[in-house]
Amino acid sequence: MKFTHPRLIIYSLTLLWLAPVPASAVSMDFVKLLDNIIAQQPEQQVRKGVQEVYNANKEFSDSWIAGDVDLIVHHENDSLTDNDNYQNWQVGVEFPLWLPSQKNAQKQIANSYGQEATAQQTYLRWLASDTLRKLVWRFQTAKIKVNAARSSLKKSQDLEHKVAQKVSAGESPRIDLLLAKKAVLKQQNQLVQKQSALTIAQNLFQKWTQSRQLPKNIKERPLSPIVMEQHPKIVKLLSGLQLSQAQLQKTRSFKQDSPRLFLGAQNDKDRNSENSSLIFEVSIPLGMNPAYSPKLAAEKRNIYEQQAIVDRAKIQLEQTIFKAQQTLASAKQGIHFSKQQYDISQQALRMSETAYQLGETNIQNLLLVQQQTAEAKLNYQLIQARSGQAIANLNQVSGHILEAQQ
Template identity: 25%
Template sequence: MRNGVFLGLFFLTFCSLALRAETEFPPDYKLHADPALSLRDVVDAALSRSPDRLMIKSRQEIAIALKRKSSSFFSDSPEIAISHQNDSLGSNQGLREWEGSLNMPLWLPGEKSANRRKARMSQAEADAYKALMTWQVAGEVRQILWNIKLAEATVRENRKSLEMARSLDRNMKKQIAAGNLPGRDALLSRQETMSREMALITARSEYFHAGQIYQKYTGLDRIPADFTEQMVERETGENLPLINLADARVDYLQAEFREITSRWNSPPTLSLGVRRERGAYQDRNIDSVSLGLSFPLGGRVHAAPKRAAAAVALADAERQRELTRRSQSLQLHEAHHEYETCHAQLLLAEEHFSLAGENLRLGQKSYELGESDMRDFLRIREQYFDSSREIVTQKIKCQRAVARHNQVKGILP
């Protein structure tokens, strides 16, 4: 008996300490729902704060740079060379010579068009990367919002359970005072109430944590009043950002391989020069103009390692594309399976909740008539609470399954 009293006092002390933890976060914290705020608005807000926007800008700058290069008159930077020669430190007979030349690297046949294609594919890859980042941020926002919805529902269900426990505790005290119930039931009722209080604190903490994640990710302190979605059917493989980026990457590396194949290790160079010279013991200048064309020898041999490296990069990109398609196909299957499973479970949860409500009604009547004890009644009521939470969360999970289905299909809000 003494051990039982000690355990009861220990439990109540532990509950009191847990209740003090409520001050670690605002107990009245709530993200306000804004009817004017849409899911797309939240995605745009999160995208504006995403570090990936820096990568988007960098990829676009690469595409612009490649386009400028492909529009150039020369295949590489032209060079200006200036030289002067005299015999002042030698024979000192009055020899003077000045020479200047402009060296212009030339495009090989097909090389410029290959560079233009590479620039176009680079821009397409940058656009695909931007679309992918938007899609990924949309997925994160969807997940965060539904986590908030689940946490909010858990708080609501725990608050309802606590109110029922407190109501029972008040009635219990009246019945004990009237001598209709044994005094030991008061301790069980109080323990049950404090357990509900602890569960509510935990639920509020989870809701606060989910809200903080949302605020840090989006910079907003409001959520859309309604962000449920309708399932959108689309042909498999149509406009999927992951696959689009993989395709764009392969196209870019194919263009790069063709560009490397079309050029030599160093380009042929057209030289245009002017020369002024004065010979020894002469009093007049001799001006001349030169025109030259130089071709590298063995250029393809020296460029072979670059072509081989480009071929390896292209093969790896094609392999990654196939892996991406396989992974995307599995995700589509999982999304369909999650949606179908969720609705099957929801039907059972609704039936289970109906039975749990009837069982609670009969259990309470049995307890009031003295046909069962307090522990049996609390067990029945716990089953009712669990069933109530299950049906509420299951409805939310089914709505979340629709959002995930649309996300995997590449549907943006």
């Protein structure tokens, strides 16, 4: 019975070509942080395990013995029966031998483990890229918020100083100074909160990267998704599928058990003579192993299930990539609108400050316009950061590993 399926192909080494693609215009000091993250990945233990399995199977496939070696000792003595002083001693070793198809199947399994080790290494580097991208943009966003809070506090303090002068000159009521002081206290409290969030982001960044400084040039350029079969996640899944297919081929090759070879020596002794001889014996199984069919069926099922996982992962990645593209497009449009809102807010603030100095408006209106301007500026800066983060996320889900620009 031959098992075929149009989708269950054995992927060649070309599908596991994992040369990294330059993914960004980021600086080298940014990319160097990737190695620090990789060194701390808990998943690196899994990679070591895969490498050990590959080495063991490679050594096994290079062996000319297909299994364990049995030591056999045989002795005959008629002292309790005929008592003719007959004795027979036989000592030897017995072990299975590879059939050509079995040898090739085992080599294919070893190769599959080697490809899995390569795929695992690249997959973990891709995961490390995701961690680093998230860390730097969380750090950058926290810094933007702290700088914005400091700027707002400075403007509130400047306004408080001007209001104090107007109150001293009798040009404004004392309530204006109280409201200005209240605004300063509010900005001081917000600055403390933003600094706390920045400290948390910096601490997490340092824990993973062993650096406290945010690298320069963290903004990437958007790249098109790579071929799905070369996406690190898909390559990793395909390597598992290929390993199962190699195991299926090995099971087919063991439809009949391996032949066994016995090498030994024999000594026969009676009253009149004593003879010694060498023994060479080969046993060749006939018929099919009764456990073959159930095992073959179970492995076929496993392959179908793994193929389904690969297909589902492709669909999910395509949806994730499309969503990331839409998020980036939305962020780019948001930059334009936020810039317009910020420009208008600045004009309104200048007009409100002039009107307050001339006594044409009250302090409440000026504080409100000042707050709206600060929010518009912060939104403009944040939407720019979100655009950079959206590019990084798009490159990540598209399968691009962080690399310095060539």
